[in-house]
Amino acid sequence: MQQLFQYFKKFNTVPPEAEAAIASICAIVNLEKNEELQPIGHTCKTIYFINKGLARIYYYKDGIDITESFAFENSIIARVESLFTGKPSRKAIQVLEPTEVVAINAGQLFKLYDRFPEIERLFRKIFEAAYVETVNRIEGMQFHTAEERYRALLNEAPNILMRVPLKYVASYLGITQVSLSRIRSQR
Amino acid sequence: MQQLFQYFKKFNTVPPEAEAAIASICAIVNLEKNEELQPIGHTCKTIYFINKGLARIYYYKDGIDITESFAFENSIIARVESLFTGKPSRKAIQVLEPTEVVAINAGQLFKLYDRFPEIERLFRKIFEAAYVETVNRIEGMQFHTAEERYRALLNEAPNILMRVPLKYVASYLGITQVSLSRIRSQR
DNA sequence: CGATTCTTTTAACATAAGATAAATAATCAA
DNA sequence: TTGATTATTTATCTTATGTTAAAAGAATCG
Numbered sequence: 001m002q003q004l005f006q007y008f009k010k011f012n013t014v015p016p017e018a019e020a021a022i023a024s025i026c027a028i029v030n031l032e033k034n035e036e037l038q039p040i041g042h043t044c045k046t047i048y049f050i051n052k053g054l055a056r057i058y059y060y061k062d063g064i065d066i067t068e069s070f071a072f073e074n075s076i077i078a079r080v081e082s083l084f085t086g087k088p089s090r091k092a093i094q095v096l097e098p099t100e101v102v103a104i105n106a107g108q109l110f111k112l113y114d115r116f117p118e119i120e121r122l123f124r125k126i127f128e129a130a131y132v133e134t135v136n137r138i139e140g141m142q143f144h145t146a147e148e149r150y151r152a153l154l155n156e157a158p159n160i161l162m163r164v165p166l167k168y169v170a171s172y173l174g175i176t177q178v179s180l181s182r183i184r185s186q187r
Numbered sequence: 188m189q190q191l192f193q194y195f196k197k198f199n200t201v202p203p204e205a206e207a208a209i210a211s212i213c214a215i216v217n218l219e220k221n222e223e224l225q226p227i228g229h230t231c232k233t234i235y236f237i238n239k240g241l242a243r244i245y246y247y248k249d250g251i252d253i254t255e256s257f258a259f260e261n262s263i264i265a266r267v268e269s270l271f272t273g274k275p276s277r278k279a280i281q282v283l284e285p286t287e288v289v290a291i292n293a294g295q296l297f298k299l300y301d302r303f304p305e306i307e308r309l310f311r312k313i314f315e316a317a318y319v320e321t322v323n324r325i326e327g328m329q330f331h332t333a334e335e336r337y338r339a340l341l342n343e344a345p346n347i348l349m350r351v352p353l354k355y356v357a358s359y360l361g362i363t364q365v366s367l368s369r370i371r372s373q374r
Numbered sequence: 375c376g377a378t379t380c381t382t383t384t385a386a387c388a389t390a391a392g393a394t395a396a397a398t399a400a401t402c403a404a
Numbered sequence: 405t406t407g408a409t410t411a412t413t414t415a416t417c418t419t420a421t422g423t424t425a426a427a428a429g430a431a432t433c434g
Contacts, residue, residue: 059326061329061330064330066329066330068322068325068326068329080315080318080319080322081319081322081323084315084316084318084319085319113308117304117307120304120307120308120311121300121307124307124311124314127311127314127315127318128267128271128314129271130318131267131271131314131317131318131321132267132268132271132272134318134321134322134325135255135267135268135321136268137325138255138321138324138325138328139246139255141325141328141329141361142248142253142255142328142358142361143248143251143253143358143361145390145391146390146391147390165410165411165412166411166412167410167411167412171329171330174328174329174330175391175392176391176392176393177411177412177413178391178392178393178394178412178413178414179390179391179392180412181412181413181414182390182391182413182414183391184412184413185413185414332420332421333420333421334420352380352381352382353381353382354380354381354382362421362422363421363422363423364381364382364383365382365383365384365421365422365423365424366420366421366422367382368382368383368384369383369384369420369421371382371383372383372384
C-alpha cells in the first residue's frame with residue numbers, strides 16, 4: 001500500500017486520516033499471467049493501481065482482439081468510459097504477467113470525496129493527467145504512418161515492446177500483426 | 188451567462204455564491220468568422236464555453252493544418268494538454284463562424300476550487316465527461332477505415348459536416364481532403 | 375457585378391497496409 | 405525432452421489511401 005501512497009504524492013498530499021480512509025476501501029489482489037482482472041460486459045466499479053506487473057485494456061471489434069491501452073507498475077488502470085458513466089463496459093482488463101494490484105472500490109471512493117476534499121482533488125488530478133495522455137495519443141494517431149507510430153513507441157515506451165507480445169502491440173498501434181512484423185523487419 | 192449556468196446544471200448544482208464567484212471571473216467575447224481565440228505557442232489559461240457559433244482546435248504537423256477537435260454551442264473548449272500541465276500549447280483555437288464565447292479565467296477558477304468544493308466537483312465532472320469522449324474517439328480511430336469513420340461522423344455528428352469546411356473535417360478524420368472527397372463521391 | 379481567392383472535386387499514379395496462407399520460432403505442459 | 409500450442413515472420417496478391425496536379429465550383433470583396 002505504501003507504493004500507492006507514494007504515487008499519490010505526485011498529485012496531491014492528503015492528511016493521514018484520508019490515507020487511512022483510502023486504505024480501508026482497498027484490497028490487494030494477485031493474478032497469474034493472462035488472468036482477467038475485469039470481464040467484458042461488467043460495469044466498472046474498481047480502479048486499479050499496479051504494484052508489480054502489467055495489464056492491458058482490450059475489446060473485440062468484429063471478433064478481433066484490440067488492445068486499447070497498457071499500464072505498468074506504479075500506474076492506475078480503469079475503464080473510465082464505464083467508471084464515469086455507470087454504463088457496462090465492452091472492454092476487459094487482463095494481466096500480461098504475474099501481477100499484483102491494489103483494487104480501489106470506486107463507489108466507496110466517490111463517497112470519500114464528500115468527507116475529504118483532498119481525496120477528490122487527488123483523483124481529479126490523477127484523471128486530468130490521464131486525460132492529457134489520451135489527448136496526446138490522439139495526436140499521435142492522426143496523420144502518422146504505422147511506421148512512425150512504431151518508431152515513436154520504440155522511443156517513448158520501449159518497455160512495452162520488451163514485455164508485451166507483439167500481437168497486442170500491433171492492435172494498440174492500430175495495425176495488423178503482419179504489418180507490424182513487416183515494419184520491424186525492414187532493418 | 189445564463190446559458191453557461193444551465194450547462195453546469197447537467198453536471199453539478201452549485202450554490203448561488205459559487206455561481207456569482209464564477210460569474211466574476213468570466214468575460215463575454217465576440218469573434219468574427221475565422222478569428223483566433225488562442226494562438227499557437229501560448230500557455231492555455233482560459234476555458235471557453237460557446238454560447239453561439241463553433242470553434243476548432245488545430246495544430247501544424249509538417250506544415251499541414253490538422254484539426255484535433257470541434258466544439259459547438261453549449262459546450263466547453265480548452266487545450267487541456269496545456270491547461271493541466273502549464274506547458275505552452277502547440278495548438279490554437281479558431282472560430283469558424285461568428286461566435287460568442289464565455290471566457291473563464293482558469294487560474295482564478297482553480298483558486299475558487301479551494302473556496303467552493305462544489306466548483307471543483309463541477310469541473311471535475313465536466314472534464315471527466317470530456318475524458319470519456321476522448322477515450323471513445325480513440326476507439327473510433329483504431330481499426331476503422333476512413334470510410335467507416337466518415338459514415339460514423341455522418342451518423343453521430345452530421346452538424347459537423349453541415350457547418351465545417353470539408354478540409355477541416357478531413358484532417359479531423361485523419362485523412363487527406365482528396366480521400367474524403369473520393370469517399371463522399373462514391374454515393 | 376466581376377475578379378480574385380478559397381474550397382472541393384477529379385484524374386493519374388505510387389505506395390503503405392490489409393488479407394490470406396504458409397513457414398518458422400518460441401513457449402509451455404506433460 | 406517432446407509434442408502441441410501459440411506467437412512471429414515471410415510471401416503473394418489486393419486495395420485503400422497518399423501525392424501531385426489540374427479543373428470545377430463557391431464564396432468573398434471591392
